[in-house]
Amino acid sequence: RMAVAPPSYCFVAFPPCSKDGLVVFGKNSARPRDEVQEVVYFPAAEHDPGSKVECTYIEIEQAPKTHAVVLSRPSWLWGAEMGANEHGVCVANEAIVTREPASESEALLGMDLVRLGLERGATAKEALDVIVALLEEHGQGGNYYEDGSSCHTFQSAFLIVDRNEAWILETSGKYWAAEKITEGAKCICNQLSVTTKIDAEHPELRDYVRSQGWWNGDSDFNFSEVFSLGDDHLTCSSGRESLEKQGGEVSAQAMIDVLRDKDSGVCVDSESFLTTASIVSVLPQDSSFPCVHYFTGTPDPSRSIFKPFIFVDDVKLVPKVQSPSFGNDDPAKKIPRFQEKPDRRHELYKAHEWARSLLENDQDKGQKLMRIMLDLEKQGLEAMEDILTRTEVLDPAEVVDLFYDCVDTELKFFK
Numbered sequence: 001r002m003a004v005a006p007p008s009y010c011f012v013a014f015p016p017c018s019k020d021g022l023v024v025f026g027k028n029s030a031r032p033r034d035e036v037q038e039v040v041y042f043p044a045a046e047h048d049p050g051s052k053v054e055c056t057y058i059e060i061e062q063a064p065k066t067h068a069v070v071l072s073r074p075s076w077l078w079g080a081e082m083g084a085n086e087h088g089v090c091v092a093n094e095a096i097v098t099r100e101p102a103s104e105s106e107a108l109l110g111m112d113l114v115r116l117g118l119e120r121g122a123t124a125k126e127a128l129d130v131i132v133a134l135l136e137e138h139g140q141g142g143n144y145y146e147d148g149s150s151c152h153t154f155q156s157a158f159l160i161v162d163r164n165e166a167w168i169l170e171t172s173g174k175y176w177a178a179e180k181i182t183e184g185a186k187c188i189c190n191q192l193s194v195t196t197k198i199d200a201e202h203p204e205l206r207d208y209v210r211s212q213g214w215w216n217g218d219s220d221f222n223f224s225e226v227f228s229l230g231d232d233h234l235t236c237s238s239g240r241e242s243l244e245k246q247g248g249e250v251s252a253q254a255m256i257d258v259l260r261d262k263d264s265g266v267c268v269d270s271e272s273f274l275t276t277a278s279i280v281s282v283l284p285q286d287s288s289f290p291c292v293h294y295f296t297g298t299p300d301p302s303r304s305i306f307k308p309f310i311f312v313d314d315v316k317l318v319p320k321v322q323s324p325s326f327g328n329d330d331p332a333k334k335i336p337r338f339q340e341k342p343d344r345r346h347e348l349y350k351a352h353e354w355a356r357s358l359l360e361n362d363q364d365k366g367q368k369l370m371r372i373m374l375d376l377e378k379q380g381l382e383a384m385e386d387i388l389t390r391t392e393v394l395d396p397a398e399v400v401d402l403f404y405d406c407v408d409t410e411l412k413f414f415k
Helices: 110-120 124-138 205-211 223-227 237-244 252-259 347-361 363-389 402-414
Strands: 009-013 022-032 037-042 052-054 059-061 069-074 082-085 090-096 155-161 166-172 175-181 185-188 273-284 292-295 307-309
Touching: 009 155, 009 237, 009 252, 022 090, 022 155, 022 252, 037 273, 059 124, 069 110, 069 273, 069 292, 082 110, 082 273, 090 110, 090 273, 110 124, 110 155, 124 155, 124 166, 124 175, 155 185, 166 185, 166 223, 175 205, 185 237, 237 252, 252 273, 252 292, 252 363, 273 363, 292 363, 307 363, 307 402, 347 363, 347 402, 363 402
Parallel strands: none
Antiparallel strands: 009 022, 009 185, 022 273, 037 069, 052 059, 069 082, 082 090, 090 155, 155 166, 166 175, 273 292, 292 307
16 A cells, blocks of 8 residues: 655745735645644854764765754654745655655655755755755655654655745655746645656656656656656645635735635645644745744644744744754664654643644634634734835844744743
């Protein structure tokens, strides 16, 4: 039986589909229901020559310099489901199934490549180049879930976005193809979507598929058709329709509404999977304005608040959305892995669990709480809109504890 890839959805919208000269990016991360995601910040750093970095399963060469990043990640692993860096690059990944079985042997995870691309790429194209070079060197493989009883492996797709352009990068083993986007709106999900418009590819891609007998060399080369299992290389129509329902001008609020859409399936809440965290990023094409990244840090965006984060020096860390650290005693780091599951819930997650049970069990109180939460979110969105439309330059002191304060206020409401 083939593993079913979790149905995450990623979106990007460029002007004129988006509002006010902004590029808008969003992702719902669909993962196993009980998995906790944390939101973590790592400052820019310089590293000594020859130093190594310990990823989820393997150690690789560290880069001389890494950019500041903010990540939403399953708290047992090193990489990330989605995130952004200080240069306005956003990356999200999708687990996909192709006609080639994904490798069980431990290598880089798709999630590790998200973080590595963000730490090492100052533009979307640089992040793409980083990811494919590391894929070539180290390969991808290993368990995607914190599960000691069976190994769930997938190939990876990525949506890589900056203020000017986006790249859809789809991989199978070390082979890959990528499509560049500079206009319109695009949705990617857990199926291949790059077809005949290929703007960059692995140099040996076509020779390889010809040698496998998957393509005769005469017809148009269609990446999705060549690599898909049967007929599942369809577009992510429910996501696209949900985005189109927002009308012409996609804003941060419109992207949040799309991510909250349960009817379309974009907001996943099924027996096996749940949207365990979400992100929306707003990237002004005018680089004198800051990028704003909204994170939930909690499951189910229809019952969560999107809280803004802006990169500035000395940004205040937010331990209340960070899971406890188990160091080398972590069952994810010991071999055999995942022999037990520690409690990885952070403070915000625990408070949010209480709020979710209230929403489920006491309609009046639940709706009242939801109204307060949405009002809080709206204040944040309006404050950010003000920052993105004013003429004077942003004073970093104004936003250094922005995300911290939003999480703190949310916790106070749950108390």
